[in-house]
Amino acid sequence: MASQAAPLLITPSDLADKLKSPAGISILDATWFMPNAPRNAREEFMNSRIHHSQFLDLDGVASPHELGLKHMMPNSQTFAKACVEKLGISRDTRVVIYDSHGVFSSPRALFMFRAFGHINSSVLDGGLPRWVDEGYSATSGSLATPKFGQYDAPQLDADTIRSYEQMVSNSQLEGDAYEILLDARAKGRFTGIDAEPRPGLSSGHIPGSYSLPFNLFLRRQSNKKGDLEYTTFLSPSEIREALNTAVGTTKAQDIVDGRKPVITSCGSGMTAAVLWLGLQLLGVRKVGLYDESWTGYAMRSGSKIEKST
Template identity: 65%
Template sequence: MLFLRTARSFSLTTFRTISHRNMSSTSAPLLLSPKQVNELGKASSVSLLDSTWFMPNSPRNAKQEFSGKRIPGAQFLDLDEVASPHELGLKHMMPDKETFALACEKLGISPSTHVVLYDSHGVFSSPRALFMFRTFGHTNSSVLDGGLPRWVDDGLPIDTGSPTTPQRASYAPREFDATAIRSYEQIVSNSQLDPATDAKSEIVLDARPNGRFTGKDPEPRPGLSSGHIPHSFSLTFNLFLQKHKTKDGQEYSTFLPPEEIRKALENAIGPAETEKVIQGQRSVTASCGSGMTAGVLWLGLQLLGVKNVGLYDESWTGYAMRPTSQIAK
């Protein structure tokens, strides 16, 4: 199995050679540039998925924007629809095996398909989609770093006609990695441990803006308290990203180089704990508002080679909605 941490060290020739041997067990590069995706897209075994998601209070509509403009051949992955129901009515929770398999079949994805995920922010919701695929064992999956804006800015073709319907595929998920998902009960139990004194505790990283973490700023969801899970650390997801502007002035994001991602992690939890995390001596849980941008932290840590990373699926929204939750400010 080949594992490549970043697209910067990616060799397209090497990947093609390995992927043609056994694509179902191949770990594809985590990140790909638009030009690399464009070259890969000439193969019939590649599926491009627009996984754009907007905050509930946003006036933008991801499906409508996809219908009007997309990478040629792309399909739309609705993360709110490909999800399991939640007792608190939360959206885009990790789907069960049957829901995930049915979505893949409708999208024309087989177990051997190289899935490339992108969004119209650059990097925002596509890492969450990658987390889903990889948790279901579909390691032949990647994120288009810079998403649709970078694709357009690189002068690559776009499609503005009606989306095509893919040929239905057969899909049987591989083993689901249940250790990748943290439950409310696990978070509460872990929050009772001080990471500074208890090496058995998990480090919880909160991807929300720092103002919401400290309780200074309100949550975008009406009636939800701000603050944070006791003993968690603030690491706003944007600190793993760098901003760019397209030729027409549109702003988009890409991942920072690994060394700069490491610096951001060190600033949040300290150099000593960072080294333990990278060496696998401390495990990490990524959280955010609703489990979306926690995926950015998860992917950033993957780019550092960190293996012991989970995601608190319901994140702060689920935690704060429960009346018995302890909230720190």
């Protein structure tokens, strides 16, 4: 595994410089759409993508879940097999991940790589739309066959993932023992006023959690043509302001200083990684992610659900 961590975020110009000598670099399109969206990520990838990139199917590179949930964290063997057989990645490959939203699903892919110790990995801030908007070209058509490498099954950092049982236990704790839980869903879903996008699933939140919609860590941009919007990360100081607003300045300081561990959650474990990455940009290292998130929690009949106005 690479001994030095790559920057968490890179810009299109950074990537363009690296692609002048593309050997040892793997570029991954990790675009994912909500199940009810009338779009197909793989088809869009074939029609427009960054040169040399491969498609990372976050639903396909996942371990089975007892509730049938998608894009769950793979086990080490599944991750290693996907890296070698589908993506041509070896342990020392420089990995750059993007999506076609700007910032949406790419942080989830980065979380996966980092959780397995592949720290030579980054997200392209602004993704494919920013890449094109800054004058770099996209390509289409057939893909080059990735070169197979060697990738022994790595060990997952167990501190990065939280289970349902851990979440139930955490919600019953108080004081220093409680891990702060940040919920990345929209505020209306958190309070229970708005419905969940998954039919039949109750809205609301896990007792003791805080609402921090993931888009509060992002800036909405318009391209130069004015016909497309995309997202990029806010500056660290602006991310800190959003965190202060969500949990209060005292708890936010405890999080940033490492005195208080934090967990991120969302609807299905996807945008929880946006919060995870935003906190990483603040230098926070004690960040876990509730992998199955609200869908897994609310599907279980014994779960305690709070609603508020």
